[in-house]
Amino acid sequence: AQSVTQLDSHVSVSEGTPVLLRCNYSSSYSPSLFWYVQHPNKGLQLLLKYTSAATLVKGINGFEAEFKKSETSFHLTKPSAHMSDAAEYFCVGSGFQGAQKLVFGQGTRLTINP
Amino acid sequence: DTGVSQDPRHKITKRGQNVTFRCDPISEHNRLYWYRQTLGQGPEFLTYFQNEAQLEKSRLLSDRFSAERPKGSFSTLEIQRTEQGDSAMYLCASSPLPDRKKGYTFGSGTRLTVV
Numbered sequence: 001a002q003s004v005t006q007l008d009s010h011v012s013v014s015e016g017t018p019v020l021l022r023c024n025y026s027s028s029y030s031p032s033l034f035w036y037v038q039h040p041n042k043g044l045q046l047l048l049k050y051t052s053a054a055t056l057v058k059g060i061n062g063f064e065a066e067f068k069k070s071e072t073s074f075h076l077t078k079p080s081a082h083m084s085d086a087a088e089y090f091c092v093g094s095g096f097q098g099a100q101k102l103v104f105g106q107g108t109r110l111t112i113n114p
Numbered sequence: 115d116t117g118v119s120q121d122p123r124h125k126i127t128k129r130g131q132n133v134t135f136r137c138d139p140i141s142e143h144n145r146l147y148w149y150r151q152t153l154g155q156g157p158e159f160l161t162y163f164q165n166e167a168q169l170e171k172s173r174l175l176s177d178r179f180s181a182e183r184p185k186g187s188f189s190t191l192e193i194q195r196t197e198q199g200d201s202a203m204y205l206c207a208s209s210p211l212p213d214r215k216k217g218y219t220f221g222s223g224t225r226l227t228v229v
Contacts, residue, residue, distance in 0.1 A: 034217055043118075044157075044205070044220040090156050101147065101170065102207075102218060104156030 004033075004093045006105035014113045019078040021108045023091030026072065031095040033074045034102070035065055038088045047089075050074060061085070086112045116140075118221035120206050126227045127196055134192045135224045139208030146189050147218065148181055149205040150174065157205055163189060164211075196228045 007022040025031060035047040048059025055067040065076045074091060091105040119138040127133050139146045145164050149157035160179070161171045165186035175181075178196075183189040193200055203225050207218040 036220075043222040044207075046217045046219075049217050100145070101159045101162060102149075102157075104149075104158070107154075107156050 004091050004103050004105040006089075006091050006108050008108050009106065010109045010111065012111040012113060013081050015083055016080050019076070019081045019085065019110065021076040021089050021091075021110065023074045023076065023105060024072050025074060025091075025093050027093070031093040033065075033067065034092040034094070035059065035063070035074075035076050036090045036092055038090065038107075040087075044090070047076070081110075081112050083112050083114065086110055118206055118208050118219050120204075120221035120224050122224055123222065124225045124227075126229060129196055129198060129228055131196055132192065132194045133196060133226065134190055135204055135206075135226075136188060136190050137206030137208075137221060138188045139206070140219055141187075142210060143208035143219070144186075144211045145209045146183055147207040147209075148189070148191050149207065151203040151205055151223070152201075160191075193226075196226075198228045201226055201228045 003026045005024045013019055033050040036044045037047050038044050047063050048057045048065055050057050050067045058064045063076060063078050065074055067074050087110060089108045089110055093103045121136045125133055147162040148160040150160055151157040158174060159172050160175050161181050162169055163183040166183050178194045181191045203223040205220055205223045207220045209218045
């Protein structure tokens with residue numbers, strides 16, 4: 001079945017250090033891939049999206065992600081974490097078997113230590 | 115563009131009661147989606163509309179759930195005879211056509227608690 005897997009349920013980093021949130025997808029086709037962020041008691045906000053153009057995608061707030069077809073991965077990175085980055089992050093896919101719906105990963109909770 | 119609005123933000127109901135949620139999408143968006151998010155999990159797809167037509171329903175959408183989008187604008191999601199397992203955040207999203215490459219705009223959700 002087509003799916004999106006986030007490899008870590010919880011990531012904890014110190015402020016100012018790099019962030020890496022890992023995501024793999026399973027599909028016979030190249031889907032559209034997104035990263036969304038959800039702060040406590042807030043809605044889902046789109047961070048960035050990959051839609052078969054450039055494989056390195058830059059998003060908001062200094063985040064970026066690289067689509068690697070050979071590894072079926074779409075990891076999210078940020079060079080320097082900020083306290084305001086603490087939130088739940090979802091890797092999301094669309095276009096599996098032509099379907100329009102979004103398929104969410106399980107989420108990664110990012111904690112930033114001062 | 116005022117974003118996607120959902121009402122109410124919170125709903126507490128007794129088991130067995132019916133509840134209805136409303137979603138107002140971004141006005142020019144043709145597609146409207148409903149998702150459910152339980153604690154510690156990612157959102158799960160429930161159903162989606164293209165204009166007023168309901169094009170897909172998940173098997174998660176039991177016969178106690180019904181969704182409508184009568185005029186292709188706002189949508190309602192009704193749960194009949196609520197159960198404690200229905201407690202979750204219900205999220206609405208909208209997108210323009212074609213949507214796969216443009217992403218989806220989510221509302222802040224309606225949190226349902228069934229007691």
